[in-house]
Amino acid sequence: MEKFITRAARLNGPYDIELIERELTCGEDDIIVKNHAIGICGSDKNFYRGFMPPQTSEFRQDPSFPFLLGHESGGTVVAVGSRVSEYKVGDEVVSFGWNNNYADYFKAPAFMLQHSLHGLDPDIQALGEPTACAMFCGLNSGVQLGDIVVVMGGGYAGQIAAQCAKLKGAYQVIVVDVLDGKLDLAKSLGADIVINSKEEDPVTKVKALTGGVGCDVVIECAGTAESFNACSAMLRHNGKFVFYSWVTTPITLNISRWHDDGFEFINACLVHHTWRQRYDWFPECMRPIIQGSVKIKPLITNEFKLADLKEGFDCADKNDAAIKVLFRP
Incomplete structure (x- = not known):
């Protein structure tokens, strides 16, 4: 051996x-x-x-x-x-x-x-592992042509999910973070609007941008209680809540809207399902990167x-x- x-x-x-x-x-x-x-x-x-x-x-x-x-x-x-x-x-x-x-x-x-x-x-x-996981999130987020999409968190996964949302036909992609450097990068990679949540309330801003209705899809990539609750508050009735983050400690959630507004939940962490499924979706997820569509x-x-x-x-x-x-x- x-x-x-x-x-x-x-x-x-x-x-x-x-x-x-x-x-x-x-x-x-x-x-x-x-x-x-x-x-x-x-x-x-x-x-x-x-x-x-x-x-x-x-x-x-x-x-x-x-x-x-x-x-x-x-x-x-x-x-x-x-x-x-x-x-x-x-x-x-x-x-x-x-x-x-x-x-x-x-x-x-x-x-x-x-x-x-x-x-x-x-x-x-x-x-390849974090990239394919983030790509799976973006490709399976349920974003449709004309949607207004909010990505909470401008880290590695959030930047990839935001690029995917724009390429899938979102009318507006909004990235929320607390750091201008990450927000500037998101803008350079195609985000339409960025929000520094230290400077303004993202829920109020998203509601204002959507005439009080809320966004069509929210993709949670920040992994905090504040982010999860903001996502719950800014999503429209029957909107899509995509969760990607791994939260390793218990958090308190206001889930009243989850029930009353009929949210559709999408677990975008397929890497934690089975390795057999991964053999199929890995090439599909990496293809847009090899083609140069996602940076x-x-x-x-x-x-x-x-x-x-x-x-x-x-x-x-x-x-x-x-x-x-x-x-x-």
Whole structure:
């Protein structure tokens, strides 16, 4: 059995992250991947701050400290077990699993990987999981020609969902955030209206823009109680509420309108359904990016070497203008 020595991230507690040395052994059912690049997910940032989620089926390790962190990455297969038939050495792959991916190498079973696609930029391949998830949200948001769409949150997923909404024929795409830098980027990528929710109430603004009716579709990508409740308040009768964020702590919601106004709810997190479905929707979601319709490169705002893991996480934690922080081994 082949063995690989790798640096890998271990989160020991809130704000306490380090690179440790691990030995990976390629067993009969294992695949070893050499990373091209690794991204910080919003959930990783929450974990870094100490907000660990409850145990779910998605977590195959106990979500407690110390925690072997990381899931956004992609690279080249360097070893396969004797019982693996889906992949071979040299294949380019995307990770879709929690496999301690902040590392030079990571080990995964076949169902946690996805073959890369012809024409896909290597950096975007490495960000294939968050990119495809956000694209799935945008493509399956129910946006129709002429809709007024609000995207709450101008982070990585929100920027992608906003681009998709415009391309799907929305009459107006409105992006809400608290940072002018993210709002300026959203405008440059096609958003019609931006709202800084620190400076004006987004519910009042959306109601004013729609003659008091409310927006047709709201896409929640901010992940806070305030955002969820604002979405509930600004949506029109029988509107579409698309939720994407992973909220790792309980929040209080005003759900009266959910019942009385007959909202249609769309769970846009299909990555948490089954890996078999992912094989079908991944190519469909990435096709507009390969074609150049949806822009991803402008969303990669900060890059670090893996050796500077602590500095990269401090950037993601303290620099709210950072959208996607990328590490290179």
